[in-house]
Amino acid sequence: MYADIVVPVARGPFTFRIGEGAAGICPGMGIEVRLGARKRYMGIVWRLYDRPPGFATKTAGRLMGDAPLLTPAQMELWKWMAEYYMCTLGDVMRFAMPAALKPAGLTEEEFRRVEYRPATVRYVKLGPSVADAQALHVALEGLHRAKAQQAALLAFCAAFPDGGVGGGELPRSALSAPSVVLNKLEEKGIFSFFDREAAVGAEMPFDRAQVPLAPLSPAQTDALEEVRREFVSQDCVLLYGVTGSGKTELYMHLMADALARGKSVLYMMPEIAMTSQLVARVRSVFGSRVTLYHSRLGERRRAEIYRRLLASGGGELVLGVRSALFLPLPSFGLVIVDEEHDQSYKQAEPAPRYNARDCAVWMARRSGAKCLLASATPSIESYVNATGGKYGFVTLAERYGDGRLPRIAVSDSLRAFKRGERRLHFDKALLDRMAATLGSGRQVMLFQNRRGFAPWVECTQCGWVAHCPRCSVTLTYHKLGDRMKCHLCGYSSALPAACPRCGTLAPGLMGFGTEKVEEEVASLFPTARILRLDRDTAASPARYERIVADFERGEADVLVGTQMVTKGFDFPKLGLVGILHADNLLNYPDFRASERAYQTMTQVAGRAGRTDAGGEVVIQTMQPDHPVVRQVQSFDYEGMVRSQLVERSAFGYPPYGKLVVVNLRHRDERLLGAAAAWVAARMRTLFGERVYGPHPPVVDKIGGENYLEILLKIENGRSPARAKELLAEILKEAAGHGEYRRVFIFCDVDPQ
Ligand SMILES: Nc1ncnc2c1ncn2[C@@H]1O[C@H](COP(=O)(O)OP(=O)(O)OP(=O)(O)O)[C@@H](O)[C@H]1O
Numbered sequence: 001m002y003a004d005i006v007v008p009v010a011r012g013p014f015t016f017r018i019g020e021g022a023a024g025i026c027p028g029m030g031i032e033v034r035l036g037a038r039k040r041y042m043g044i045v046w047r048l049y050d051r052p053p054g055f056a057t058k059t060a061g062r063l064m065g066d067a068p069l070l071t072p073a074q075m076e077l078w079k080w081m082a083e084y085y086m087c088t089l090g091d092v093m094r095f096a097m098p099a100a101l102k103p104a105g106l107t108e109e110e111f112r113r114v115e116y117r118p119a120t121v122r123y124v125k126l127g128p129s130v131a132d133a134q135a136l137h138v139a140l141e142g143l144h145r146a147k148a149q150q151a152a153l154l155a156f157c158a159a160f161p162d163g164g165v166g167g168g169e170l171p172r173s174a175l176s177a178p179s180v181v182l183n184k185l186e187e188k189g190i191f192s193f194f195d196r197e198a199a200v201g202a203e204m205p206f207d208r209a210q211v212p213l214a215p216l217s218p219a220q221t222d223a224l225e226e227v228r229r230e231f232v233s234q235d236c237v238l239l240y241g242v243t244g245s246g247k248t249e250l251y252m253h254l255m256a257d258a259l260a261r262g263k264s265v266l267y268m269m270p271e272i273a274m275t276s277q278l279v280a281r282v283r284s285v286f287g288s289r290v291t292l293y294h295s296r297l298g299e300r301r302r303a304e305i306y307r308r309l310l311a312s313g314g315g316e317l318v319l320g321v322r323s324a325l326f327l328p329l330p331s332f333g334l335v336i337v338d339e340e341h342d343q344s345y346k347q348a349e350p351a352p353r354y355n356a357r358d359c360a361v362w363m364a365r366r367s368g369a370k371c372l373l374a375s376a377t378p379s380i381e382s383y384v385n386a387t388g389g390k391y392g393f394v395t396l397a398e399r400y401g402d403g404r405l406p407r408i409a410v411s412d413s414l415r416a417f418k419r420g421e422r423r424l425h426f427d428k429a430l431l432d433r434m435a436a437t438l439g440s441g442r443q444v445m446l447f448q449n450r451r452g453f454a455p456w457v458e459c460t461q462c463g464w465v466a467h468c469p470r471c472s473v474t475l476t477y478h479k480l481g482d483r484m485k486c487h488l489c490g491y492s493s494a495l496p497a498a499c500p501r502c503g504t505l506a507p508g509l510m511g512f513g514t515e516k517v518e519e520e521v522a523s524l525f526p527t528a529r530i531l532r533l534d535r536d537t538a539a540s541p542a543r544y545e546r547i548v549a550d551f552e553r554g555e556a557d558v559l560v561g562t563q564m565v566t567k568g569f570d571f572p573k574l575g576l577v578g579i580l581h582a583d584n585l586l587n588y589p590d591f592r593a594s595e596r597a598y599q600t601m602t603q604v605a606g607r608a609g610r611t612d613a614g615g616e617v618v619i620q621t622m623q624p625d626h627p628v629v630r631q632v633q634s635f636d637y638e639g640m641v642r643s644q645l646v647e648r649s650a651f652g653y654p655p656y657g658k659l660v661v662v663n664l665r666h667r668d669e670r671l672l673g674a675a676a677a678w679v680a681a682r683m684r685t686l687f688g689e690r691v692y693g694p695h696p697p698v699v700d701k702i703g704g705e706n707y708l709e710i711l712l713k714i715e716n717g718r719s720p721a722r723a724k725e726l727l728a729e730i731l732k733e734a735a736g737h738g739e740y741r742r743v744f745i746f747c748d749v750d751p752q
């Protein structure tokens with residue numbers, strides 16, 4: 001027999017002969033194989049057949065375990081992902097399976113050391129010499145001189161109405177007798193011991209949690225009913241609910257529905273860190289059914305969860321980030337994708353470069369489950385799918401309870417500057433609102449999407465700017481540590497005392513990051529207690545959670561932060577949100593820049609005034625008349641979508657077409673350029689005008705490697721699958737080309 005076996009490397013599947021010892025082999029099982037002379041992997045049996053292939057094959061090693069490690073649904077997902085995202089099954093396997101479940105190593109010992117063995121618990125039952133009540137009686141009598149043994153046997157028997165002769169089993173630890181005593185009983189055939197795989201996952205006793213579901217407001221009830229109605233005819237529904245409308249409570253009802261039917265539920269969120277508030281809420285209702293899954297869990301824990309779910313019969317509730325998509329979920333009934341617009345659902349690097357939201361939609365459709373996408377700022381793609389009838393569409397337009405959408409004011413920073421109404425990086429309009437808010441004992445949140453002190457260092461005399469020697473970005477000056485740092489590769493250097501080019505002036509610290517904002521707030525409001533939330537202050541998840549919890553408890557008055565503050569927070573005392581420099585968001589050279597700017601500003605603004613009517617937002621910008629600023633100010637999501645659709649249709653961008661970006665990377669700029677030109681020319685022979693580039697991406701050098709990209713637009717109505725097949729042929733040619741094969745080339749399908 002032969003098998004195609006998927007191995008967690010970028011090539012394959014590989015064909016192996018299956019030896020004698022592999023009785024019971026079937027697709028989805030783990031099997032030990034060797035690639036090259038020495039390296040051992042656990043591979044996944046993908047396909048079995050009898051006809052020998054027309055080439056020499058090696059023989060696979062032992063089967064690992066006696067049941068498949070993948071459900072048929074998982075195998076289908078892997079296959080679809082590899083095709084759709086133009087990568088290998090091995091690429092998918094690398095990410096889809098917890099490392100502890102797929103050991104690899106050079107030697108047998110190394111391999112076995114990492115191999116996952118589930119934790120076990122020792123159990124005891126009656127042994128061969130105690131087959132019935134009569135024998136038990138005899139055994140007890142026989143122990144009248146060995147009191148400790150007799151006591152242990154009696155303790156065992158007491159646990160069962162029939163004394164245990166009917167096959168009763170107890171954990172060994174329940175007997176609290178010393179090993180010598182138990183060993184003697186085993187020697188006499190009175191006890192026998194065995195191991196059982198430890199039950200994992202239950203982190204909270206099931207019956208301890210159970211707070212009832214919250215009663216819904218009339219608007220929430222209507223929306224919930226509408227979602228349920230839409231699910232009758234649609235696999236996928238988009239819930240467009242403004243910030244603070246209480247979408248989470250809706251999810252809880254839907255999850256309870258599915259669980260009550262014995263189905264399993266996957267609740268996906270962009271980042272687990274932002275969700276401590278939410279996790280606590282879900283746990284309070286569903287208790288020990290909730291399994292958290294994210295990359296910060298240890299490898300062993302991930303493997304345990306995987307195995308437990310694989311064996312489960314349904315009724316599971318998994319809360320996780322994008323990688324939770326790869327868990328086995330027998331009896332899958334519902335997937336919820338919270339903040340569906342969020343970019344972190346897309347894995348940018350490395351392969352598989354998948355979008356977990358899109359995979360969730362596919363999976364639900366495939367397995368007859370339901371998928372709810374939800375956001376206060378849906379992605380344009382999802383919105384178009386929903387309003388076009390491809391998905392169901394439900395709106396929740398009002399905030400829950402006393403919350404009102406905040407008042408948003410726009411401040412023209414240039415004008416403020418000209419009138420002398422600007423201090424440091426703060427316009428008078430924002431300063432006034434800050435003073436009033438702090439004066440009334442409420443909290444302020446300030447958003448600036450740059451960390452560090454000064455995002456660039458420039459000679460004020462000759463214009464020289466400090467760049468990373470390895471990447472095409474400026475170095476950011478960090479006051480803490482007094483160094484200039486590259487945010488891409490980690491390179492750092494001291495601040496030069498004089499300009500390296502003209503040697504005259506001391507270089508100027510330009511722009512402003514969160515570190516500087518914090519310092520300025522301290523000088524403007526000397527008594528305010530300030531916290532900062534960015535990658536520098538929240539380097540570990542524990543520190544992140546501390547900052548959020550401290551702010552939530554009111555232990556600080558001002559929270560300064562980057563993107564990190566835009567997500568999902570619910571701070572009851574937050575009265576004012578300030579966006580310090582909206583222009584950073586507006587001027588990004590990408591066709592999604594306006595959509596993203598709208599989403600980011602609306603989300604961060606949405607943190608204000610969630611529990612009472614007093615929320616306020618001030619947006620500082622040099623482009624107060626920019627359409628996106630206007631749209632954010634008037635909560636005009638539809639207006640934003642309409643104007644973006646006009647632009648996108650003119651250029652054939654999604655949703656009017658699909659994009660595939662061919663990325664090329666090499667240290668040698670000349671070789672890279674030649675390879676890219678060659679690939680682009682080959683693409684043009686097939687796709688003509690639909691090919692754009694090669695051109696350098698926004699950041700075209702990282703860690704000493706140069707990047708070029710070629711864009712392929714596939715207009716609606718053309719088969720993306722066919723286009724990808726043709727493209728894959730070209731890339732195969734490139735991989736076989738004498739010179740260009742040295743260039744690393746990959747495709748990014750549906751780039752974000
Ligand atoms: N039915 C309800 N009963 C009690 N409290 C509710 C209910 N619905 C919502 N809330 C409360 O209202 C607040 C906002 O709800 P939630 O955080 O779910 O909003 P959201 O729609 O997820 O907003 P965002 O998109 O901004 O994250 C929370 O404090 C939540 O506890």
Ligand SMILES: [Zn+2]
Pocket residue numbers: 468469470471486487488489490491703
């Ligand atoms: Zn760098």
